Amino acid sequence: MTGCADRMVLLHGLIDGELDAANSVSVEAHAKTCLGCAEELRRLKTIHGLVSAADIRHHAPHELRDRIAEFMEKATAPASARMTMPSRWPGASRLPWVAGGAGAMMGASLALLFAAPQFTNTGVQDQIVASHVRSLLESHLTDVATSNQHTLKPWFNGRIDFAPPVVELADRGFPLIGGRLDYIGGRVVPVLVYQRRRHTINLFIRPAGKPSPVTVTTRREGYSLARWTDDGLEFWAISDVNPDDLRLFHRAFALRLKREL
Amino acid sequence: MDAAYNLARYLSRDPIAAEDVVQEAFLRALRAFRTYRGEAAKPWLLAIVRNCFHDWGKANRDRRGISEEEEDGRYGAPGRPIDDIHLDHDTPEVILLRRREVEMVRTTLENLPEPFREALVLRELEDLSYKEIALLTEVPIGTVMSRLARARQMLGEMLLPRVESGRKAQP
Numbered sequence: 520m521t522g523c524a525d526r527m528v529l530l531h532g533l534i535d536g537e538l539d540a541a542n543s544v545s546v547e548a549h550a551k552t553c554l555g556c557a558e559e560l561r562r563l564k565t566i567h568g569l570v571s572a573a574d575i576r577h578h579a580p581h582e583l584r585d586r587i588a589e590f591m592e593k594a595t596a597p598a599s600a601r602m603t604m605p606s607r608w609p610g611a612s613r614l615p616w617v618a619g620g621a622g623a624m625m626g627a628s629l630a631l632l633f634a635a636p637q638f639t640n641t642g643v644q645d646q647i648v649a650s651h652v653r654s655l656l657e658s659h660l661t662d663v664a665t666s667n668q669h670t671l672k673p674w675f676n677g678r679i680d681f682a683p684p685v686v687e688l689a690d691r692g693f694p695l696i697g698g699r700l701d702y703i704g705g706r707v708v709p710v711l712v713y714q715r716r717r718h719t720i721n722l723f724i725r726p727a728g729k730p731s732p733v734t735v736t737t738r739r740e741g742y743s744l745a746r747w748t749d750d751g752l753e754f755w756a757i758s759d760v761n762p763d764d765l766r767l768f769h770r771a772f773a774l775r776l777k778r779e780l
Numbered sequence: 781m782d783a784a785y786n787l788a789r790y791l792s793r794d795p796i797a798a799e800d801v802v803q804e805a806f807l808r809a810l811r812a813f814r815t816y817r818g819e820a821a822k823p824w825l826l827a828i829v830r831n832c833f834h835d836w837g838k839a840n841r842d843r844r845g846i847s848e849e850e851e852d853g854r855y856g857a858p859g860r861p862i863d864d865i866h867l868d869h870d871t872p873e874v875i876l877l878r879r880r881e882v883e884m885v886r887t888t889l890e891n892l893p894e895p896f897r898e899a900l901v902l903r904e905l906e907d908l909s910y911k912e913i914a915l916l917t918e919v920p921i922g923t924v925m926s927r928l929a930r931a932r933q934m935l936g937e938m939l940l941p942r943v944e945s946g947r948k949a950q951p
Contacts, residue, residue: 531929535903537910566936570904575885579785583799587781587806 523549523556530560534567643755646703648742651721651757654699654710660719661697661712671698675709683709683724683752684776691771693720713768720758720768727753745769749776781806783822783906784829790901791833793890801836805829823912826902830916888938896931903928 529546532538538546550556654660663674668685675683678700687695693713701710703723711722727748743765745756754772756765784805789798805828812828889897898917902908910928914921 527929528925531925531932535910535928562936562940563932565940566932567904569881569885569939570889570900570935574882575889576782576905577786577789577795577798579781579802580795580799583785583802584781587803591806591810 523553526553526556527559530556530563533560534563643704644744647721647723647744647755647757648740650701650703650710650723651742654701654712654721655719660699662699664697666695666697668695671695671711674698679707679709681726681752683711684750684779685711686772686775686779688713688768688771688775691767691775692716693768693771715758715760715764715768718758718760718764720756720760720765722772723755723757725753727751747773749773784825786905787826787829787898787901788833790890790897790905791830791894792836797836797840801829801832804836805832808832820912822906823908823916826906826908827916830898884942885939888935891938892931892934896927896934899924899927900931900935 526546526549529538529542530550533543533546550560663671665671665674666687666689668687672682672685675685675698685695685698689695693715695711696714697712699710699712700707701723702708703725706725708723708725711724713720713722742757742759743762745754745762745765745768747754747769754769756768756772758765758768760768781802784802785798788801788805789795792798792801805825808831809825809828889900892900895917899913902913902916903910908916910921910924914924917924919927
């Protein structure tokens with residue numbers, strides 16, 4: 520038995536989520552009464568299930584990732600040098616969100632989107648994931664609970680050997696809720712705690728080993744991670760929000776920081 | 781990057797060529813970043829990958845003077861008829877069955893003619909909308925829909941009997 524020829528396209532549309540509400544309802548209702556279409560829909564769902572199974576995708580080999588990460592880094596390095604004189608960077612005026620002079624962000628966001636869902640420094644990544652989970656489990660999220668950067672910033676003085684930047688982002692939808700000290704990569708590091716709709720974002724800050732403009736996000740055990748370096752510091756943001764929100768957070772943080780400096 | 785590689789791999793059906801295509805695509809993307817107008821980044825990059833693939837295909841055919849059919853033969857798998865795919869019904873492990881299914885779906889997908897394969901990969905594996913696929917492949921949206929329908933039909937004809945018999949064979 521076959522379905523109604525004139526409804527085939529609609530059935531595919533239904534599977535692909537391309538129909539508006541009215542059409543979805545009418546196609547679904549039709550499939551309930553028309554055996555042919557019901558059968559066809561079942562078939563399509565099976566095929567859809569088989570094909571959209573995540574593991575039939577091919578994944579880029581490591582060597583390729585490394586090669587591309589390398590030339591991306593080279594290509595974006597000169598741009599980051601230009602960041603100190605944003606007015607002379609011609610591309611900046613064209614894209615409003617890089618107006619902060621972050622020419623490097625062009626290449627970086629390209630990398631952010633595609634280049635490396637895998638970090639080179641897996642050990643640190645694991646520690647950050649573990650620390651994030653611990654901070655949520657043990658309700659030891661903050662050592663000092665404050666939404667005021669001028670309270671938090673001095674609190675870190677004397678507790679660590681560098682001054683981490685602290686900015687308030689409540690107006691961008693990421694309220695600051697406090698800070699704490701944590702232990703990553705064999706040293707005590709400051710953590711800024713933000714929220715995004717009730718989700719917690721932990722921002723780890725430490726001196727950067729070597730400057731790298733590449734920013735990356737990935738999903739790791741269900742968490743999104745973003746890493747970037749700025750002004751000799753390395754930032755790791757982790758949360759269970761979706762990667763887009765984390766990108767938004769990175770952008771908001773970086774821009775606000777530029778403005779305050 | 782997985783999206784770029786995945787598309788290149790399914791288009792070229794050759795792991796080495798796919799790497800070259802992706803690398804070239806990233807180089808071009810980097811150069812072309814100034815023309816990027818803030819539209820969705822994934823279709824933008826995949827369009828570059830697609831162009832690179834076509835250039836690669838052209839260059840390759842010109843240089844070696846071989847047709848696509850001959851090329852298929854060289855790399856083995858794509859030209860292989862579906863009946864050759866070995867299904868081991870005896871294994872009790874579902875996980876193994878699952879792996880075979882994956883291989884089977886991959887190979888079947890690779891056997892679809894290019895426009896259908898492309899549409900299906902973009903839709904099912906990369907989750908692009910009809911509109912994005914239409915823009916990317918430079919065809920009307922109606923063509924995208926009919927290609928998808930045809931692709932699924934072909935895939936279904938080749939796959940479903942296999943999958944069902946494979947599953948039934950499990951104790």
